[in-house]
Each structure stands twice: as C-alpha cells, then as structure tokens.
Amino acid sequence: MNFAEVVLLSAAGGVIAALAPLIYLFYYTRPVTFTVWTGAVAAFIGGFIFTLLALQWGLFYARFTYILALALLLVSIAYTYWGMFRRRWFAYLFAAAAWIYIILLAVVARALGLGDPFII
Amino acid sequence: MNWVALLVGVAAGMAVAFGRVYAERLVARYFGLVPPLLFKHRDVVVPFLVLATAANVYAIWITVAYGGIAAWRLSALIGLALTAAAQLVQLHIALRPTNRDLQLALISCTPYVYLFALYVAALATGRYSLWLF
Numbered sequence: 001m002n003f004a005e006v007v008l009l010s011a012a013g014g015v016i017a018a019l020a021p022l023i024y025l026f027y028y029t030r031p032v033t034f035t036v037w038t039g040a041v042a043a044f045i046g047g048f049i050f051t052l053l054a055l056q057w058g059l060f061y062a063r064f065t066y067i068l069a070l071a072l073l074l075v076s077i078a079y080t081y082w083g084m085f086r087r088r089w090f091a092y093l094f095a096a097a098a099w100i101y102i103i104l105l106a107v108v109a110r111a112l113g114l115g116d117p118f119i120i
Numbered sequence: 121m122n123w124v125a126l127l128v129g130v131a132a133g134m135a136v137a138f139g140r141v142y143a144e145r146l147v148a149r150y151f152g153l154v155p156p157l158l159f160k161h162r163d164v165v166v167p168f169l170v171l172a173t174a175a176n177v178y179a180i181w182i183t184v185a186y187g188g189i190a191a192w193r194l195s196a197l198i199g200l201a202l203t204a205a206a207q208l209v210q211l212h213i214a215l216r217p218t219n220r221d222l223q224l225a226l227i228s229c230t231p232y233v234y235l236f237a238l239y240v241a242a243l244a245t246g247r248y249s250l251w252l253f
Contacts, residue, residue, distance in 0.1 A: 005124050008124055008128055009123070009124055009127055009128075011131070012124075012127040012128045012130065012131035013127065013131075015131035015134065015135065016127070016130060016131050016134055019131075019134040019135060019137075019138050020134065022138055023134060023137055023138050023141055023166070026138065026141035026142060026144075026145055027141050027162070027166060029145065029148075029154055029155060029156075
C-alpha cells in the first residue's frame with residue numbers, strides 16, 4: 001500500500017466519520033449550529049487519524065500504546081458525536097484527550113530518539 | 121476486492137447524500153414546510169445515493185483496472201459511459217429534489233444491470249474476460 005492509497009483511505013475514513021452524523025442531523029431536521037459544524041471538523045480529523053493508524057495494524061498490533069491510541073480515538077469520535085447531537089461544545093474538550101495522548105507519545109518518542117511513537 | 125475504491129466510493133456517496141438532505145432542507149425552508157411532507161421517498165433516495173455512488177466508483181475501477189479501457193473494448197466503453205451518465209442522473213437527484221426521484225433512480229440503475237448481464241454472459245459462455253464485445 002503506497003502513500004497515495006494511505007492518504008486516500010484516511011481521507012475517506014475522515015469524510016465518513018464527519019458526514020454520518022451530519023446526514024443524520026439533516027435527515028431528521030435537527031437544528032444545525034456552529035457547534036455542529038465544529039464537531040464535523042473534529043470528527044473528520046479524528047476519523048482521518050484513526051484510519052491512518054488503523055492502516056499500520058500489521059506493524060504495531062502488539063504494542064499497548066497503539067491499541068490504546070486506537071481505542072481513545074474511537075472514544076474521541078463518540079464524544080464528538082455527543083457534542084454534535086446535543087450541541088454542547090465542551091464535549092470537544094473530552095474528545096481532545098485522544099489527540100493530546102498521541103501528541104504526548106510523539107513528543108516522548110522524539111525526546112528519546114525512537115523510530116516510532118508507540119513506545120511500549 | 122479493492123478496499124480503497126470501496127471506501128472512497130462510500131465517502132463520495134455520503135457526500136452526495138449530504139448534498140441531497142441539504143438541498144431538501146433548503147427547498148423545504150423556501151416553502152415553509154418540513155422535508156418529510158414535501159419529499160415522500162427520501163427514506164429510499166438517501167441510502168440509494170450512498171450505495172449507487174459507491175457502486176459507480178467501484179464499477180469505474182473495475183472497468184479501468186481489468187483492461188477494458190486499455191484494450192478499447194466496446195463493451196467496456198459502453199459500461200464507462202453508462203456509469204458516467206448514471207452518476208450525472210444521481211447528482212441531479214441529489215441536488216434538484218423533485219417528485220420524479222424514484223423514476224430517475226430506477227433509470228440510473230442501467231449500468232448495474234448491464235454489468236451484471238455481462239458477468240452472467242461471461243460465466244455462461246466460459247470466457248475469462250468481462251468485456252465480451
């Protein structure tokens with residue numbers, strides 16, 4: 001799987017994660033506010049990173065930090081959906097926990113001079 | 121089985137379906153009504169747009185990847201043209217919601233019938249290629 005295929009698949013994952021709740025909200029004529037559009041952007045980023053990491057399954061499936069990152073990203077997307085359906089922006093603060101975790105992993109791996117961010 | 125074509129097709133189909141519900145909301149707001157009153161068959165049309173666009177993307181991948189276009193087979197060219205026409209009709213369904221949605225959706229299924237007929241004919245005649253003529 002080359003770089004273009006990985007990017008295409010990740011973008012497709014992000015689009016699917018972002019558009020599923022949007023289609024639901026529009027179909028059932030629920031109110032759509034700025035909070036909902038913000039959630040769509042957050043869900044796109046979450047879905048993109050989730051698919052990007054999930055495509056590396058063969059390399060990292062034995063690492064605890066990798067499995068935890070995937071699980072946290074799923075929880076993050078779920079929190080984003082909660083914020084979109086109930087129009088509560090603070091749900092996105094919970095959703096950001098997974099991103100912060102992945103950024104911390106990357107920073108720690110960089111500081112230790114490791115080749116990949118999934119240290120354990 | 122090409123997962124890239126399948127997932128990209130589903131994402132494109134969801135984009136088309138989102139365009140449909142967005143257009144429904146705009147039209148309904150213009151007439152001061154709710155969409156379910158105005159569009160009776162939206163429960164069929166919205167999932168149809170997702171599946172049909174995914175099928176179109178996959179059909180184009182089949183036509184291009186298995187050498188039909190490279191060999192200039194007429195059957196492959198017809199398949200590609202039918203798929204492109206179906207995609208145009210489905211975009212019209214999505215962006216201009218009317219009361220003829222179901223008829224247009226039925227008409228836009230011709231490439232799938234055509235490709236399935238090619239598949240059955242290739243199986244029946246024992247040919248190794250989908251592009252029979």
